[in-house]
Amino acid sequence: MRELALSDDILMKIEKPARYIGNEVNSVMKDKEKVDIRFAMCFPDVYEIGMSHLGIQILYDLFNRREDTWCERVYSPWTDLDEIMRKEQIPLFALESQEPIRNFDFLGITIQYEMCYTNILQVLDLAQIPLHARERSESDPIVIGGGPCTYNPEPLAEFFDIFYIGEGETVYDRLLDVYKENKKTGGCRQEFLERAAGIEGLYVPSLYDVTYKKDGTILEFVPNNPHASSTIKKQMVLDVTKAVYPKAPVVPFIKVTQDRVVLEIQRGCIRGCRFCQAGMLYRPTRERDVEVLKGYAREMLANTGHEEISLSSLSSSDYSQLQELVTFLIQTFQGEAINISLPSLRIDAFSLDVMSKVQDVKKGSLTFAPEAGSQRLRNVINKGLTEEVILEGAGQAFDGGWTKVKLYFMLGLPTETEEDMKDIPKLADKIARRYYEIPKEQRNGKCQITASSSFFIPKPFTSFQWAPMYTSEEYIRRAMIVKHEFAEQLNRKSLKYNWHEADVTILEGLFARGDRRIGSVIETAYQKGCIFDSWSEYYDNEKWMEAIEETGTDLNFYVYRSRDLDEIFPWDFIDIGVTKNFLKREWQNALDEKITPNCRAACSGCGAAIYGGGVCVEG
Amino acid sequence: MKVRVKFKKNGAVRYIGHLDFMRYFQKAMRRAQIPISFSGGYSPHMIMSFANPLGVGVTTDGDYFDIEIKHPISSEAAVSQLNQVMVEGVEVLSFLEIAESKKMAGMAIVAGADYLCTIKKGKLPEDWKYQLMPFFSQKEICIVKKTKRSEKEVDIRPMIYNISAEDDGIFMQLAAGSAANLKPGLVMEAFCEYLGVEKDTIAFHTHRLENYADMGENDTRNLVTLESLGTVITV
Incomplete structure (x- = not known):
């Protein structure tokens, strides 16, 4: 032994x-x-x-x-x-x-x-x-x-x-x-x-x-x-179907966060949300063959003994074979007491149908990520989700017996106004109103709409990489505006609002767009005892602020300032396919509140086509 | 059909706690394609219950859990299929049909267990082997049991069925189960106190050897292994 x-x-x-x-x-x-x-x-x-x-x-x-x-x-x-x-x-x-x-x-x-x-x-x-x-x-x-x-x-x-x-x-x-x-x-x-x-x-x-x-x-x-x-x-696998996949992954003894078989159905995302780094990094979108995935599901469940299987990708609803795959998983494995864990899906007749098959409707919840409260700001970030679509989806779900809705937002997005912030509670309230339109005797008691907001962090290789961030005081002020507006809503008793920690956001922003000189901040903080910073019980903002001060690091330079269009960024030497010119164009479109179509609707010439694969060569 | 599985757990896997070890066996049942039964509902779970949960750090040569299977599978095939998917340190010893009655479930009938305690740190006095019988012959062996709220004195002597000195440690047979349960660590603590050995200078490893049911009538104890209550399945 x-x-x-x-x-x-x-x-x-x-x-x-x-x-x-x-x-x-x-x-x-x-x-x-x-x-x-x-x-x-x-x-x-x-x-x-x-x-x-x-x-x-x-x-x-x-x-x-x-x-x-x-x-x-x-x-x-x-x-x-x-x-x-x-x-x-x-x-x-x-x-x-x-x-x-x-x-x-x-x-x-x-x-x-x-x-x-x-x-x-x-x-x-x-x-x-x-x-x-x-x-x-x-x-x-x-x-x-x-x-x-x-x-x-x-x-x-x-x-x-x-x-x-x-x-x-x-x-x-x-x-x-x-x-x-x-x-x-x-x-x-x-x-x-x-x-x-x-x-x-x-x-x-x-x-x-x-x-x-x-x-x-x-x-x-x-x-x-x-x-x-x-x-x-950037290195990229052109044919993800032929890429190796771990058919016998390690099965931990103790319960881990992802205690299940994971099927990666596609890489990349066609959507082009302007805040999203993954959406740019992993272009072009590439799908895995559905028949191959079915085989992996069987083999991996047999090799691990897991009692649950889930799908992994960005924007899973865009996977063209989703219906077939999900239907297969339910039909094949539900009889063997395998739990099918669905990714968050666009709410429509299909997703509601499969959701009702794999979860208890009374306990389950619907998730929407409008990211911004107003249509104006959603156009800025190119999030193609409209109020109409949300209300329609929520309405269908309410009619089907669901009562819980989760909403995700970001605060501090470029061009955000007080109106945009206040539209977050208003949108939540409209969803609740839609619920209470159902006659009392036909609905399941009260509904519960939970809105959560994080603070926006500009990331390299996004069209917002030039954008400024705000101080943590300003972030909290914005969260308070939203909180107070929630208290003004008709259905406030059915609404709940949570917001993210602001101090950590500043540091994430510092590291995301930092240069070589930031290494000394990390090392100084570590020597002071900072560790497990993503665990709130261990995050020590005071030590980090000391490290920033001792190393003479200027947060204004790294975090709060707007960057010039011709500035050389620390990450410019990396070529991800998507060009800086495209990102500049998208930054301008954002300021003009102009929508850019997704990759399947029309090619916007981002540059990722140079890889010659995925959605760029579909059809 | 109700089935009792007997297993060994030795080596590094002893650091896996009871609940995680149960999860380990639930996944193993699937890998080995044992036709196990599930409860109903949205999140069905396997019907599996352990007779006498093992603490972290304790090893065993004879522990048990009961399951229910949808259709018969031969004992021989089941043991072999399970052992093909075990990790180092875990071995399945038997897979036997047991009575349907809830009263006969391992958890309900376990009444005693055998242990071997060995020293892993520190030393006992040279003559400890000669002191063991006088220790055991006492009418009462009182220890102070601490709970969150109170401390109370308990006489553990009636729960020690047998004790003897072996070449590699101390063997003991103790009460186990819901009616009376005694942990070998407490016996070792009492023995150390009897010998005048400072508690913190010594540490023992506990190895469980077997689990028993009490099939005696009236007030006579008749311990039989949980395994002996099962019968071989042939298909």
Whole structure:
């Protein structure tokens, strides 16, 4: 039997010891003497969050298909174990072999959200790997980052040896081959990094220099090494049906956030909402073949024993074979007591029908994401959801017995006025009115309309990347306007309003559009003890504000200012297909309150067609 | 048809708590294609109940849960199918038909269990083996049981059915189940106190060996293994 990295004494006193023992169903064990490459794949958050992530399962499967590679998993130790590991100098270990990851060839870290940045430093620190790439020696693993946040990797540039920009299925194999070859021929770390930089989609930050203008904006971002190319092209799988898929994903012992089989039905989104980063990054939209998905569903349920299956994608209602797939899942698996967990769907006769089949109508709720209260502002953000559609959908659902509606909004969107804010409660009230139009004896008591708002954060590669943010006081002021307006509504007793934390929003904004100089803020905050910042019980705004002050970071420059159209952004060296010119055009359309049609209705020439796949070549 | 499954749980999986271990077996039933029955409703769940839940850190060579199956499957096939989908450290030992009556459910009839306690940290005095019988021969063994609200003195002696010194630790047979239940840790605590060993200097590992039902009549105890109440299924 395997030797565990942690002693019985430790395992018996920490919370949920099963987070750290590995040995789960479908986890991969290999003979370490028979592999050439040891790869530690990390999600820098607690096990239950990390284990719920599909991307890691895909890469775990992809790497372990190679006979020469053993890919293992590692997650952030929770704060109780973190403390013990620091005190007792226990090096962070991988779950499968229970061996220290500092002896591995690679440490891959998926970077899914900004508020995990201090956890990346925690993982490096506990692993006893130098935080800065330039301080790493020949014996340290190559630290490689991937995931959505790497579309602006600059705030993390000094902590990583390589960033993989784009979808993992394309050039990882080549990278591993190059690594093996370099090792065989006795090449050093620097030689490997130079060779890696020659592979499309791989960004080696140490091979670039940045200079700044007096006003703080970028003067020049240029390679300092002949192996580095001036632009990095996003990696994308053209045919997602043929891409590898993990048919036997790891089944955790403890309950995790996503405790079910996940079928990824498509990548990308045709909609083009102007605030949405994913909508631009993953263009063009590519669908997976429905017959292949049916096969995956059968196989994955059989291999895992999960009692639930869900679909994953952006805007799932746009998947052209949705009806067929959902009908198949219900007909095939409901008899076996498999729960079908539906994604949020456009409300129409079909979705109401399937919803009534898979959930208790009395308990279930409908979800709409109008994002903005007024039609004017919805035109600005290009959210093609009208009040008419919402009322019609809600009305049909109410007639069918539903009583609960959830609404999602953003506050602080570009051009937002007080009228726009006040239209949020008004819209919620109109939905409630529609409910109370049903004769009393035919309805199920009161309805419950819950509106939630988050604060808008401009993200790189969106048409709002030039937009300013507001201070946290201003965000709260806006939330209060909405709150007070809710109290004015006729059906206020059936309405509920929640708003998001504002302090964290500012930091997310800082990291999202930050440059290389932001690395020192993250490191300073980490040294002060910031960790698990996405967990409200651990988020410490005071420490972050100290770190910002001590590093002389100007929030006005990074967060609150409007950017000029010709400014060079830290992420401009990445080519996602969608052009900066298109985004500029869309920014102007937003200010003109002009709608842009979705990709299937008409091509708007965003630039993603250069990949020659997906919706760009449909029909 | 009601079925009783006997299993072993050893090694790293001992750190998986009872509820998670139950989830593990529910998923295993599906992977092994055991024709298990479900409750009705929107979120049907498997009908599965454990006779005597194991604490985190405790290992076992003889624990049980009962399930209901929709149609018969041979004991041999079921054991083999289940063992093909187990993780390292878990093994299914038997899969037997049991009586339909609720009174015969594992949870309802479990009355005793065997344990082996071994030292994992610290030391007992050299002569502990000679002290065990005098300890056991006491008329009363009183310990203070702490609950959230109060502390009360309990005599655990009647719940210790047997105790003996073995080469690799201390064997004990204790009361288990809803009527009376004694944890081996409490016995070890009392024994340490009897020996004058400081509680914090020593730690024990608990390994459960077997679970029993009491089939005795009147006031005579007659412990039989939960497994012995089942019969082999042949199809």
